Amino acid sequence: MTAPAWPFIPVPFGTPVVRSEGIYLYTKDGRRIIDAAGGAVITSVGHGRVEVAEATAKAMTDMTYACPPFPTPQRDALVDRLVERWLPKNLKRVWLASGGSEAVDGAMRLARHYQYLSGRHAKTKILYRDISYHGATLATLGISGHPGRRTGLEDMWVDQPAVPAPYPLRYAGDEPDMGKAYADAIEEVILAEGPDTVCALVAEAMTGSSGGAIVPPEGYWARVQEICKRHNVVLIIDEVMTGFGRTGTKFACDWAGITPDIMISGKSLACGYAPIVGVFASDEIVAPLNKGNTALMFYTYGGAVGPCAAALSVLDIMEREKLVERVAMMEGVMERALAPLRQHAHVAEVRGRGMLWGIEIVKDRATLEPFPMSANLTMGIINKGLSDGVYFYPAGTGQVRDVIVLGPPYITTEAEIEEIVAVLKTSIDFAVAKAMAH
Numbered sequence: 430m431t432a433p434a435w436p437f438i439p440v441p442f443g444t445p446v447v448r449s450e451g452i453y454l455y456t457k458d459g460r461r462i463i464d465a466a467g468g469a470v471i472t473s474v475g476h477g478r479v480e481v482a483e484a485t486a487k488a489m490t491d492m493t494y495a496c497p498p499f500p501t502p503q504r505d506a507l508v509d510r511l512v513e514r515w516l517p518k519n520l521k522r523v524w525l526a527s528g529g530s531e532a533v534d535g536a537m538r539l540a541r542h543y544q545y546l547s548g549r550h551a552k553t554k555i556l557y558r559d560i561s562y563h564g565a566t567l568a569t570l571g572i573s574g575h576p577g578r579r580t581g582l583e584d585m586w587v588d589q590p591a592v593p594a595p596y597p598l599r600y601a602g603d604e605p606d607m608g609k610a611y612a613d614a615i616e617e618v619i620l621a622e623g624p625d626t627v628c629a630l631v632a633e634a635m636t637g638s639s640g641g642a643i644v645p646p647e648g649y650w651a652r653v654q655e656i657c658k659r660h661n662v663v664l665i666i667d668e669v670m671t672g673f674g675r676t677g678t679k680f681a682c683d684w685a686g687i688t689p690d691i692m693i694s695g696k697s698l699a700c701g702y703a704p705i706v707g708v709f710a711s712d713e714i715v716a717p718l719n720k721g722n723t724a725l726m727f728y729t730y731g732g733a734v735g736p737c738a739a740a741l742s743v744l745d746i747m748e749r750e751k752l753v754e755r756v757a758m759m760e761g762v763m764e765r766a767l768a769p770l771r772q773h774a775h776v777a778e779v780r781g782r783g784m785l786w787g788i789e790i791v792k793d794r795a796t797l798e799p800f801p802m803s804a805n806l807t808m809g810i811i812n813k814g815l816s817d818g819v820y821f822y823p824a825g826t827g828q829v830r831d832v833i834v835l836g837p838p839y840i841t842t843e844a845e846i847e848e849i850v851a852v853l854k855t856s857i858d859f860a861v862a863k864a865m866a867h
């Protein structure tokens with residue numbers, strides 16, 4: 430049999446999706462699937478919002494394209510809105526890309542330019558956490574603790590020093606203050622590498638799909654920030670998945686008490702209607718570039734007309750319908766609906782925040798032994814969910830498994846959450862029974 434031309438992955442999801450509306454995907458063979466994954470945890474305001482399509486069409490009719498150094502009304506309007514109403518107060522500078530990997534790559538370059546142009550030429554290393562995903566470009570794979578995605582390409586990416594990621598389920602430790610212990614482990618790496626050689630630390634405020642919605646322990650971020658300041662390490666916070674409301678505040682930085690030097694965010698910004706992700710930085714980080722007359726080289730599509738208009742329209746909806754507040758309210762709804770799964774014989778942990786939740790499934794709850802890779806449990810759950818009308822997000826890194834992530838649209842109702850969780854339970858039972866017989 431000839432393989433299909435698209436995609437280059439071994440697990441295409443069968444039936445084509447031909448339409449989407451609200452929280453639903455509609456397939457060519459007439460089925461309706463709840464998008465409990467929000468696509469790839471991107472769908473914030475929901476599918477099929479005609480006003481977003483109309484705003485984008487109008488902008489693209491008025492104007493096709495101008496090279497990124499030109500101001501355009503669409504980009505100016507979006508940048509003003511972001512700075513005035515959305516971004517953490519210290520982040521006043523905006524640079525736009527078309528996707529998360531591209532944006533993280535830009536943030537890495539920005540941190541390096543900042544250190545170099547400030548005269549700290551040896552500060553070149555970018556620390557990353559050992560459970561993480563920051564993108565699929567060769568630069569971002571080098572800072573991704575994701576063996577499943579970078580294995581086989583080792584000679585192509587530049588490995589950077591890794592620090593331990595908080596993972597309280599598997600490493601609760603015996604220190605009284607685990608937040609401090611995890612943070613101090615970062616300082617140990619900085620000292621071992623030599624503080625004069627460390628440019629930046631990149632991390633998600635709350636680990637998204639690589640770990641499966643892992644919330645850091647109390648006190649962790651306060652201490653990490655202290656350490657970064659002490660050693661003049663740029664703090665790059667990746668909110669590609671968590672930003673623009675997903676965890677119940679505008680950014681996870683808000684509840685985590687983080688003042689990032691650079692923040693990247695975007696999935697929920699344009700909700701999948703158009704490709705746009707931002708790199709947001711403080712004046713202090715950008716200032717040396719101006720002095721050195723060094724541009725952070727743009728991408729041709731960075732801040733293009735259509736994506737800027739789509740993003741602004743999505744922000745209009747989020748503000749008008751108070752969707753960030755709604756996500757905060759839905760946190761309790763999701764927690765209550767998922768709570769019974771905590772008693773499940775094969776569920777090791779249910780964790781999350783806002784409308785980003787992870788359910789970790791193990792072979793043995795007492796020892797936390799996972800199912801073998803060959804059992805392919807995660808995909809067993811996903812496929813059963815799909816056949817029962819719900820799409821869940823497969824999380825983990827290969828080494829970290831098996832984790833199902835829920836990231837439904839912000840407009841999902843309580844009854845729909847209950848329906849999602851009922852199908853999740855059936856899907857786990859089905860796939861676990863199959864894996865036990867494996």
Ligand SMILES: Cc1ncc(COP(=O)(O)O)c(C=O)c1O
Pocket residue numbers: 469528529530531533562563564565633637638667668669670
């Ligand atoms: C935290 C994080 N950073 C970066 C990326 C890469 O984004 P993209 O797939 O748009 O390149 C992702 C994608 O899921 C992500 O979750």
